[in-house]
Amino acid sequence: MNLTIREALLAFRRAPLLSALSVTTIAFSLFVLGLFGLVAVNFQRALNEIAQRVEIVAYLLPGTPGETVTLALKDIEAFPEVQAANYVSEDSALARAKRELVEFRDQYRELENNPLPASIEVKLKPSFRDAAHVNVVADRLRGFGFVDDVHFGRDWVEKLDRLRQLAAAVGIVVGGAFAAVAIIIIGTTIRMAVLQRSREIAIMRLVGATDGFIRRPFLLQGTIKGLLGGLVAMGFSFGAYYLINRFLIQATFFTEVQALAIVGFGALIGLMGSLLSVGRHLKRV
């Protein structure tokens, strides 16, 4: 193992320019990936904020007894999709309307009877805030005898869904493309390293080194390059975030776990690139 590490590091000393070049190219492709990730993270955050408002309101028939409502609330809260269910009585509905819809305050004051129905407001758990689940829960609410009508913003829940799917699709395509580019680049640098050391490899074979032994330093070397590239890319991403946050719009950066995942992804594609390249080229040496 000691020798593996020494040989892998020796490659950086023997071909500093080539190593720096490959780390830089990996860093840039991961940087693009990181920038895209930043956009995705912030977009996702915005979407989640919107999704938090996904709420289903079940309007109740007038005169529904309190105990029925209490029992129903328990039932509804037991739905696997449901995070919370709140009862809003006629009076509190009116009070809220007066508070929130200031421009109609005068009209409310003139009312003799409260026209607003009581309702149950249902909030879904984060992973269920999409059109399919909203519809299921709404249908189930309609099944209660005392429920007059069920409302939710069907249109924009569906739009939200489409937006999310689009973001995920673009993310997978762009992310995949840049990961592929990084793997090809690393594969090429490993290929050059293998060719550069073909004489040494031939001698290793001659004295009885196993293929695994010959391969290991190259794999480690690729992984280190990917790791360094990932770290540099993370540095660049942070710089970009800092500038955007300062001069353009307020944004969030990756969480520590996400940042580590990107650097780890760099190491992983380094390993993949060298795995794909080294076996193929060792055979030709």
Next chain:
Amino acid sequence: MIKFTNVFKAFPKGGLALKDVSFHIAKGEFAFLTGHSGAGKSTVLKLVFAEERPTSGEVRVSGFNVSDLPTRAIPMLRRRLGIVFQDFRLLEDRMAAENVAFALEVTGARRATIPARVMRVLTQVGLAAKAQAYPRELSGGEQQRVAIARALVNEPTVLLADEPTGNLDERATRGVFQLLRDINASGTAVVMATHDLDLVRQAPYRVIELQEGAVVFDSAVDEPRGQAAPTT
């Protein structure tokens, strides 16, 4: 130790590199492989260290059957052999001692034992004083001694030498040949491919002569008690 039985080897593009080659080299023996270039000497050696596989026939080398040896097992075979070439095949960016140590490192020898083992073989080949020299600072004969030291450091049972004196002047040739004889005297079998007939005549060793891929003379068979006297 090394046993060829009816070995045929076809060239990839057609034609035969070896035709029905059979011989047996015993433990501790010294054997010359002679013949013109292209006669098949190198092919025989490549079959011994499993660089090539026989097209038909059987090649056995110290317990390994090269004919159907799994690729994974080739390194194990090579650890029992020492191999020396005409062009030395040293790593230019490493000192003599490092070149020798390399053979131990890549076969997973215990690190602590490496320096002592390296110095012992460098002493054996008479190069202890030049352990710190780079190949470019050494003469051809000295470089070949480093290569021999590298071949010996894993304590092989057979030393294969493919034209080991081909690039050397007469004096270096004599020195290297004497070294190979000393190595053989200490119990290691030596198979030396050469077309230097003067060298062959100097010593009473077995001679296997190849011509167009076939064994045309084997002193062990053709003149069991006599001295080597190849006709070409």
